[in-house]
Amino acid sequence: MLEVANVSKKFGGLVAVDGVDFEIDRGEIVGLIGPNGAGKTTLFNTITGVLDPEEGSEITFNGEDLLTLDTHEIARSGVLRTFQIVRVFGEMTVLENAAAGALFGTDASVSQENAQRRGREALAFVGLEDKADMEARNLPIAQQKQLELARTVASDPDLVLLDEIASGLTPGEIEALSNTIRRLRDDRDISVFWIEHIMDAIMGTADRIIVLKSGRKIAEGTPEAIRNNEAVTEAYLGADNS
Ligand SMILES: Nc1ncnc2c1ncn2[C@@H]1O[C@H](COP(=O)(O)OP(=O)(O)OP(=O)(O)O)[C@@H](O)[C@H]1O
Ligand SMILES: [Mg+2]
Known part of the structure; x- marks a missing residue:
């Protein structure tokens, strides 16, 4: 589904993402972990068109070259995201936020009425239906993250x-x-690529984990294999005998 090949991103002299390759198949939940500053969010930003990666990087989704598309076109093609630092539309209601997801989603011809209906349904999916009429900025941050998830749904x-998305919970x-x-995967056929620092959450949920350190992919495998991977332990603990 998603093919990432030789993706790099530099900020001045800093190589934030350094020649990263991986694929995500339909129906997978894939975790992305690594120490602070490893390049995880930057990688998301290159996939979603927020940042242009270096020459030679390749990112395709269902065979389509994402590097030729703008962010809103990437959303239309079916790749949606949430943000590490939440970005809800604060002065809109919770329902309006969710409905905005439908309006800018994969169905370009959705009516206002159907967008509202999908918004309500997405709020119920994440358990925010009781908050539909609140201004989004009045939700606690952890719930704003759930609202971002509803917006993608x-x-x-x-x-x-x-x-x-699990931070602060x-x-x-x-x-x-x-x-x-x-349930995203099992009931909705939505594949998931999930950055998380809370290891129990990601290890207990993901089918496969990719590990970044200093912009490079240092490991990839089942949660079990990653737990027992020496390079990964060292990346986190920074010492041999720890
Ligand atoms: N817009 C930017 N301009 C300059 N440097 C940046 C920019 N965005 C990120 N960086 C740098 O790139 C590196 C990777 O940052 P990134 O945010 O991708 O890390 P991360 O793995 O998401 O970390 P965290 O777990 O703390 O969120 C860091 O050294 C960061 O300071
Ligand atoms: Mg980050």
């Missing part, structure tokens, strides 16, 4: 990119979110 995406809420993410 309302877009009827094929692939969602989630950037630290209680253990009980993380469990509920992990179930929601499994």
Whole structure:
């Protein structure tokens, strides 16, 4: 579904993403982990058209070259995302935020009425239906992240990119979110690419994990294999005997 080949992104002299290759298949939940500053969010920004990667990078989705598309066209093609630093439309209601996802999603001809209906349904999917009429800025940050998830669901995406969506949640809420993410895949046929620092959440939910360090992919495998990978442990602990 998503093919990423030789993707790099520099900021001046800093190579934030350095020749990264991987694929995501339909129906997969793939985790992306790595220490702070590893290049995870930058990688999401290159996939979603927020940043242009270096010459020689290749990113295709269902065979379409994403590097020739603008951000809104990438959303229309079925790749939707949430943000590490939340970006809801603060002065719009929770329902209007979700409906906006439908209006700018994969169905370009959706009516206002159907967008509202899809928005409501997406709010119910993440458990925010009671908050529909609130101004989005009045939600706690953790719920604004759930609203961003609802906004992607309302877009009827094929692939969602989630950037630290579990941060700020209680253990009980993380469990509920992990179930929601499994339902994305199982009930909606939405594939998931999920950046997370909360290891129990990502390890317990993802089929496969990709690990970045200093812009490079240092490991890829099942959660079990990644847990036991020495290079990964070193990347996090920064010492041999720790
Ligand atoms: N717009 C930018 N301009 C300059 N440097 C940037 C920019 N965005 C990111 N960087 C740098 O690129 C590197 C990778 O940052 P990035 O945000 O992708 O890391 P990350 O893996 O998402 O980290 P975190 O887990 O802390 O969110 C960091 O050194 C960061 O300071
Ligand atoms: Mg980040």
